Amino acid sequence: MTIAALPIAETTVAHPGGIVRTTEYGRVMSVLDQAGSGHGTLVELSGDPGYGKTRLLTAVASEARRRGVDVIRGRCLETHRGRPFHPLIDAFSTWRPAGGEAGTQATAFIRALAAAGDMLAEAETGRCRLLAELRSLLADTLTAASGPHLLLLDDMHLVDRASVELLDILARWPVENPLSVVVAHRPRQAPTVLQATLQHCAEVGVVERVRLAPLSLRQSAELLGMPATAPELVDLHERGAGNPLYLTALAERAAADSGLPPSGGRAQTSGGGYYDAAGEPPDLWTRSALGARLLAEAAPLDQRQRLVAHAAAVLGDVFSVNAVAAVAQLGRDETCRTLGLLRGRDLVRTVPGGDLAFRHPLLSRCLYGETDPCWRAAAHRRAFEHLRSLFAPPGVLARHAEGSGSHGRPGDTAVLVAAAGAAVQGGRGPEAAHWLSAAMRLHRAGLDTDASTSTNAHAHAHAPTLAPVGPDVWRPVVDLLARHGDLPRLSALGPEILSTPGALGPAGHAEAAAHLAMVSASLGHRDHAMALLTAALAHTRGPAEEARLRVYLQLARIISGGIPAATEVIELAAAVPADDHLTRAGAFAVRALTATLTAGEAADGRWVNAAAAAFDTLGATGSDVAGAGAGAEPYYLQCLGWTEAMLGRYGSAHDRLTRALRATREHGEHHLLPALLNSLAYVHYQSGRMSEAIEIAREAHRASDLAGRADQAALAHAVATAAWAGLGRSPTFGPELPAGVHTDAPRTPLTALLFAEAALAVGDGTAVRALLGAEGETWRVAEPIPVLGARIYEALAAAARLTGQDPGPWANRAEQAAGQVALPEQRGFALLARGHALGPGPRADRCYLEAAELLATAPAGTRARELARLARRQLPRPAAAALGELTAREKEVAELAGDGLRTRDIARRLRVSPRTVDTHLAHIYDKLGVSSRVELARMLSTTD
Numbered sequence: 001m002t003i004a005a006l007p008i009a010e011t012t013v014a015h016p017g018g019i020v021r022t023t024e025y026g027r028v029m030s031v032l033d034q035a036g037s038g039h040g041t042l043v044e045l046s047g048d049p050g051y052g053k054t055r056l057l058t059a060v061a062s063e064a065r066r067r068g069v070d071v072i073r074g075r076c077l078e079t080h081r082g083r084p085f086h087p088l089i090d091a092f093s094t095w096r097p098a099g100g101e102a103g104t105q106a107t108a109f110i111r112a113l114a115a116a117g118d119m120l121a122e123a124e125t126g127r128c129r130l131l132a133e134l135r136s137l138l139a140d141t142l143t144a145a146s147g148p149h150l151l152l153l154d155d156m157h158l159v160d161r162a163s164v165e166l167l168d169i170l171a172r173w174p175v176e177n178p179l180s181v182v183v184a185h186r187p188r189q190a191p192t193v194l195q196a197t198l199q200h201c202a203e204v205g206v207v208e209r210v211r212l213a214p215l216s217l218r219q220s221a222e223l224l225g226m227p228a229t230a231p232e233l234v235d236l237h238e239r240g241a242g243n244p245l246y247l248t249a250l251a252e253r254a255a256a257d258s259g260l261p262p263s264g265g266r267a268q269t270s271g272g273g274y275y276d277a278a279g280e281p282p283d284l285w286t287r288s289a290l291g292a293r294l295l296a297e298a299a300p301l302d303q304r305q306r307l308v309a310h311a312a313a314v315l316g317d318v319f320s321v322n323a324v325a326a327v328a329q330l331g332r333d334e335t336c337r338t339l340g341l342l343r344g345r346d347l348v349r350t351v352p353g354g355d356l357a358f359r360h361p362l363l364s365r366c367l368y369g370e371t372d373p374c375w376r377a378a379a380h381r382r383a384f385e386h387l388r389s390l391f392a393p394p395g396v397l398a399r400h401a402e403g404s405g406s407h408g409r410p411g412d413t414a415v416l417v418a419a420a421g422a423a424v425q426g427g428r429g430p431e432a433a434h435w436l437s438a439a440m441r442l443h444r445a446g447l448d449t450d451a452s453t454s455t456n457a458h459a460h461a462h463a464p465t466l467a468p469v470g471p472d473v474w475r476p477v478v479d480l481l482a483r484h485g486d487l488p489r490l491s492a493l494g495p496e497i498l499s500t501p502g503a504l505g506p507a508g509h510a511e512a513a514a515h516l517a518m519v520s521a522s523l524g525h526r527d528h529a530m531a532l533l534t535a536a537l538a539h540t541r542g543p544a545e546e547a548r549l550r551v552y553l554q555l556a557r558i559i560s561g562g563i564p565a566a567t568e569v570i571e572l573a574a575a576v577p578a579d580d581h582l583t584r585a586g587a588f589a590v591r592a593l594t595a596t597l598t599a600g601e602a603a604d605g606r607w608v609n610a611a612a613a614a615f616d617t618l619g620a621t622g623s624d625v626a627g628a629g630a631g632a633e634p635y636y637l638q639c640l641g642w643t644e645a646m647l648g649r650y651g652s653a654h655d656r657l658t659r660a661l662r663a664t665r666e667h668g669e670h671h672l673l674p675a676l677l678n679s680l681a682y683v684h685y686q687s688g689r690m691s692e693a694i695e696i697a698r699e700a701h702r703a704s705d706l707a708g709r710a711d712q713a714a715l716a717h718a719v720a721t722a723a724w725a726g727l728g729r730s731p732t733f734g735p736e737l738p739a740g741v742h743t744d745a746p747r748t749p750l751t752a753l754l755f756a757e758a759a760l761a762v763g764d765g766t767a768v769r770a771l772l773g774a775e776g777e778t779w780r781v782a783e784p785i786p787v788l789g790a791r792i793y794e795a796l797a798a799a800a801r802l803t804g805q806d807p808g809p810w811a812n813r814a815e816q817a818a819g820q821v822a823l824p825e826q827r828g829f830a831l832l833a834r835g836h837a838l839g840p841g842p843r844a845d846r847c848y849l850e851a852a853e854l855l856a857t858a859p860a861g862t863r864a865r866e867l868a869r870l871a872r873r874q875l876p877r878p879a880a881a882a883l884g885e886l887t888a889r890e891k892e893v894a895e896l897a898g899d900g901l902r903t904r905d906i907a908r909r910l911r912v913s914p915r916t917v918d919t920h921l922a923h924i925y926d927k928l929g930v931s932s933r934v935e936l937a938r939m940l941s942t943t944d
Contacts, residue, residue, distance in 0.1 A: 047212030050245025076158035084117030087423035214242025286369030377405035395420035482671030485708030585614030586636035648825035688857035718754035725761035765802030789817030828854030852900030
């Protein structure tokens with residue numbers, strides 16, 4: 001027999017019985033083929049605990065019986081470890097052969113094994129003769145039974161020496177009746193005699209060696225029934241270390257943790273320790289089926305071994321001999337010897353660097369959970385003091401500070417705060433939230449203890465000082481969680497912050513609640529934000545604070561994607577004290593956006609002008625920005641900037657949003673980035689700066705994905721698609737749904753409109769109708785908000801013209817919508833729509849030219865200018881003698897003005913001042929006898 005090489009190939013097809021290790025299964029099943037041809041063999045099946053050896057043996061046994069092979073199965077037991085031949089006795093005691101003679105022979109063989117064991121225990125002489133007799137008796141037993149036989153022996157790392165010797169004889173001197181033997185064991189726990197025997201048999205070619213490796217990622221996916229691309233699969237696979245037993249337990253735990261990631265909320269801290277981010281009870285794993293199985297391995301430990309194992313579990317996944325000795329309160333040598341025994345049982349292993357670690361973190365959790373709570377708290381305090389003397393990092397000390405319970409000290413708060421800060425620096429939001437929550441609990445307990453134990457002023461003055469847990473500590477944690485859209489942990493952390501007096505800071509409860517609410521609103525969770533603000537109204541410290549919270553309340557509606565009722569914002573500014581300049585400016589901004597988004601008030605610019613003037617004053621003087629409510633400035637600026645963008649004031653909107661973005665980055669309010677970046681990208685798009693729009697939209701898309709904002713991700717994709725189309729790149733989506741947008745993505749009028757404009761840029765009217773038309777249900781926009789109405793109806797009019805339908809009805813609706821809001825830009829869209837309805841001719845040309853002047857550099861303005869050029873080509877071409885009177889510079893200005901560029905755009909193009917451009921235009925009008933840019937453009941068109 002030859003020994004096959006053992007490359008473990010990745011497989012993707014599971015065995016019908018649920019076996020994902022198809023390669024190893026096939027190797028073992030080859031034994032049956034050899035048995036069927038009259039040749040017996042020995043197979044070694046090795047692998048770490050939980051790798052699936054028993055499961056694989058069960059599948060092999062089932063297939064063997066199906067093929068008519070007689071299966072004999074036994075296993076070793078910890079309690080029978082010193083009993084000779086006990087795995088063979090177990091196997092043949094449970095064997096039920098066909099035929100009475102075989103049963104009699106089996107009984108005789110079992111009795112001979114038991115007697116031989118007693119004889120071997122008494123003397124070493126005659127071992128070879130005795131083993132040979134047992135081999136002959138086994139051969140007679142198998143001969144009495146018909147058919148080939150398969151002997152499966154499990155847990156052979158607990159085997160006795162005599163059984164190994166008999167197996168050695170059977171491997172090198174097979175019985176005549178075909179007998180195939182599979183020996184399964186844990187290589188790290190296998191006795192030396194078994195390892196030496198199997199190695200020798202391999203060298204002489206009488207054993208097939210199959211070693212189970214960790215599962216591949218694809219095998220883990222099959223085992224769990226998950227797609228190979230599932231984002232949580234990698235985390236489960238890595239935490240389970242490719243071990244099927246741990247992998248399935250972790251997946252089941254993750255599925256049971258509603259509201260938490262599939263990782264179960266557990267994460268590694270620095271230094272190999274771990275923390276309980278999900279708030280799991282210490283004995284959670286101990287009480288599980290996995291815990292019962294793992295703790296069964298620790299059942300044979302004596303009192304000293306169990307003490308050392310528990311001390312190591314308190315220290316975490318990785319520990320040193322000295323640390324275990326300190327926690328267990330034992331000498332170093334005694335601890336080292338005991339750890340050596342645990343290593344022999346493969347409960348702990350040596351890791352690079354000389355330290356030790358449990359075989360798997362779940363084993364550590366199970367042992368930790370079975371410890372006595374009082375002993376555990378004292379052990380954590382001993383671990384804390386020992387590790388602190390070694391200058392361990394805060395992430396390692398924090399676990400023991402938290403676990404010390406009644407043995408905790410006020411100074412531990414500083415350690416927990418430092419651990420939270422280190423986690424923030426490392427970008428580990430769940431860990432940071434856990435340590436911060438623990439610090440606040442300890443902070444509250446320390447305040448209660450001080451209040452109850454300090455009986456006089458002198459005692460209170462000398463009480464330990466609690467570490468601060470104010471806004472400068474918790475706001476970075478909140479921002480990190482918000483950046484990743486982790487609302488469950490934000491929701492859990494909020495009550496901890498609001499119930500800790502030291503966390504509120506000088507601004508008090510209301511401002512802390514307002515900040516948490518605005519974070520929730522920026523993540524799109526309106527109900528949670530409104531609940532926080534409504535509750536905070538009960539804790540206000542006066543009218544000024546109440547007025548500020550009421551502004552926040554309406555702002556939260558806007559930030560989360562809603563529109564406040566006009567009746568709720570009318571009196572906002574009046575209730576704000578005159579000296580609270582920032583909140584007053586914010587109230588104006590909220591009123592301005594509400595007016596812009598509701599019918600009949602968009603043209604009334606007094607509120608947006610009032611808000612702009614207030615913010616311009618704040619920007620010039622810095623007044624009040626550092627006072628109460630200063631944290632809301634980026635929200636107010638975003639609100640005002642978006643309002644100005646909706647009104648077509650792109651220059652001021654750009655300045656406002658840039659200022660808000662700068663403040664957001666400076667203050668670490670990264671949860672605002674998706675909406676702010678999208679707003680800025682939109683402004684660039686509308687201003688004709690397509691490259692800038694694409695770049696910022698990409699950043700907005702990344703921030704939106706990170707925060708879990710599907711609505712903002714869809715908007716970023718829409719802006720980028722429209723901008724690319726404006727640069728001449730054809731969109732890749734069809735009429736049903738834009739490519740790259742999930743079917744469950746929020747469908748807003750603006751998102752649909754931007755995709756429609758991208759389709760218009762390449763002349764795809766069918767896609768426009770599918771995106772905006774009433775007959776398409778996927779992205780239906782039945783009743784657009786008034787400020788976008790004329791623009792949407794113009795797109796539908798253009799689509800009707802492209803598809804051979806009547807644009808007239810859409811042009812009429814565009815004019816009605818533009819008249820409702822009375823904004824220049826919307827008037828430009830209405831003119832553009834009317835041009836579509838008029839068809840080729842002078843009247844359409846006039847509409848397009850007027851629309852181009854109103855729409856300026858917007859993408860629709862570019863379309864209007866192109867349509868005007870097409871219309872001019874159909875007009876008679878008059879003589880151009882008058883144009884010869886113009887100077888070279890005047891001709892340049894005339895051509896640019898005829899193309900619809902505004903004065904400042906011409907000035908920027910020619911690198912002159914706007915006043916110089918106006919002077920040139922006056923001369924041009926005089927020389928050509930025209931009185932407007934429209935007439936100038938018409939005259940120029942006749943010379944093209």
